[in-house]
Amino acid sequence: SSADGEAKVTADSWRKIDFQNVYKDIAALLEDEDYDDGSYGPVFVRLAWHASGTYDVRTKTGGSDGATIRFAPESGHGANAGLDVARARLEPLKKKYPHISYGDLYTLAGVVAVQELGGPTIRWRPGRTDGKVATDCTPDGRLPDAAQGASHVRDIFYRMGFNDQEIAALVGAHALGRCHTTRSGYDGPWNASPTAFTNFFYTELLDNTWVPKKWSGPFQYVDKPSGAFMMLPADMAFKTDPVFRTHVERxxxxxxAFFADFAKAFAKLLELGVQFPADAPVYEFKALD
Ligand code: ZEM
Known part of the structure; x- marks a missing residue:
C-alpha cells in the first residue's frame, strides 16, 4: 500500500526532492526488451495524458492533481485499461522518493518519456498533491472515444480548454506506441518506429491509403497494402476535417514546428487544474546521453 508515502506528501513536499535524480531514475525504467516494442515510454506518455486529460475547465474538476487515476472507479474506466502496468512500473520510485506526489510522478514520467524517445524539451513544474481520495474520481467518459470523429474530439478537448491547433499537435503523440487488443481492443502501431518521438503520425496519415481492417475486432483502419500500421477512427478525423488537416499538413x-507546438500543448495538458505554489521552479530537463 502507498498510504505511508501519501501521508508524507504535503503541498510543498517537492522542496525536498532532487528532480534531476528522479528524471534519471524514470529514464532507467524505460527500456525493457521483454515489454512491447522494448520501451515503457509510450505507456508512460499515455499515463501522463490520461491522468491530466480528465480536466473540465468549466467545473474546474479533474486533472493530474491528486492523481485520482490510481483509485477505483477511475482506474477501471475503459479508457484507462492497461495503465496499471505503467503505474506499477513507477511505484518503486514512489517508495524511493516518498515526498513526490503521484501526480508529479506520473506527469514527470510522461515528460521523461517524450524527451528520452527523442522528442522536444517539455517545461515541467512540481507541486501536485496527493490530497484527493476515491470520491474525487472524475466520471467515466471524460477521455476521447476512439470510435468517434471530429465533433466528439472537439467536444472533449474544448472541455479541457484546448483549441484546434493544440488538439492537432497533441495527437501527434500517436507516433509512439501501439494499440493492444487486450486494452482498447484495437490493434497495432501507427508506424514502424513506435519508440521514437517523430512527426510520423502526420506523415503516415497523409501518405498512406487507409482501408478498413478486415477482422472481427472494433472498426479501425490499416494501411494499404501492408496492413502493418493502423489508424483509429478518431485519428482519421485529423485527415478528413479541413481545419485539423491544415495543422496536420504543416x-x-x-x-x-510540430515539436515546438507539441511541447507547449503537452506542458499545458500536464498542468490542467493544478494550483502550483507561486515559487515552484520550472524545470527544463536535459535529455540523458
Ligand atoms: Zn492516445 N490512444 N488517444 N493519445 N495514446 C491510444 C494509445 C496511445 C486516443 C485513443 O483512443 C487511444 C492522445 C489522444 C488520443 C497515446 C498518447 C496520446 C490507444 C490504444 C487508444 C485507443 C490503447 C491501447 O490499446 O493500449 C484518442 C481517441 C485520442 C484523441 C483523439 C493524446 C492527446 C496523447 C498524448 C499527448 C500514446 C503514447 C499511446 C500508446 C500507448 C502504448 O501503450 O503504446
Whole structure:
C-alpha cells in the first residue's frame, strides 16, 4: 500500500526532492526488451495524458492533481485499461522518493518519456498533491472515444480548454506506441518506429491509403497494402476535417514546428487544474546521453 508515502506528501513536499535524480531514475525504467516494442515510454506518455486529460475547465474538476487515476472507479474506466502496468512500473520510485506526489510522478514520467524517445524539451513544474481520495474520481467518459470523429474530439478537448491547433499537435503523440487488443481492443502501431518521438503520425496519415481492417475486432483502419500500421477512427478525423488537416499538413512538412507546438500543448495538458505554489521552479530537463 502507498498510504505511508501519501501521508508524507504535503503541498510543498517537492522542496525536498532532487528532480534531476528522479528524471534519471524514470529514464532507467524505460527500456525493457521483454515489454512491447522494448520501451515503457509510450505507456508512460499515455499515463501522463490520461491522468491530466480528465480536466473540465468549466467545473474546474479533474486533472493530474491528486492523481485520482490510481483509485477505483477511475482506474477501471475503459479508457484507462492497461495503465496499471505503467503505474506499477513507477511505484518503486514512489517508495524511493516518498515526498513526490503521484501526480508529479506520473506527469514527470510522461515528460521523461517524450524527451528520452527523442522528442522536444517539455517545461515541467512540481507541486501536485496527493490530497484527493476515491470520491474525487472524475466520471467515466471524460477521455476521447476512439470510435468517434471530429465533433466528439472537439467536444472533449474544448472541455479541457484546448483549441484546434493544440488538439492537432497533441495527437501527434500517436507516433509512439501501439494499440493492444487486450486494452482498447484495437490493434497495432501507427508506424514502424513506435519508440521514437517523430512527426510520423502526420506523415503516415497523409501518405498512406487507409482501408478498413478486415477482422472481427472494433472498426479501425490499416494501411494499404501492408496492413502493418493502423489508424483509429478518431485519428482519421485529423485527415478528413479541413481545419485539423491544415495543422496536420504543416506538422508533416515541418517537424520543428510540430515539436515546438507539441511541447507547449503537452506542458499545458500536464498542468490542467493544478494550483502550483507561486515559487515552484520550472524545470527544463536535459535529455540523458
Ligand atoms: Zn492516445 N490512444 N488517444 N493519445 N495514446 C491510444 C494509445 C496511445 C486516443 C485513443 O483512443 C487511444 C492522445 C489522444 C488520443 C497515446 C498518447 C496520446 C490507444 C490504444 C487508444 C485507443 C490503447 C491501447 O490499446 O493500449 C484518442 C481517441 C485520442 C484523441 C483523439 C493524446 C492527446 C496523447 C498524448 C499527448 C500514446 C503514447 C499511446 C500508446 C500507448 C502504448 O501503450 O503504446
Amino acid at each position: 506538422y508533416a512538412a515541418d517537424q520543428d
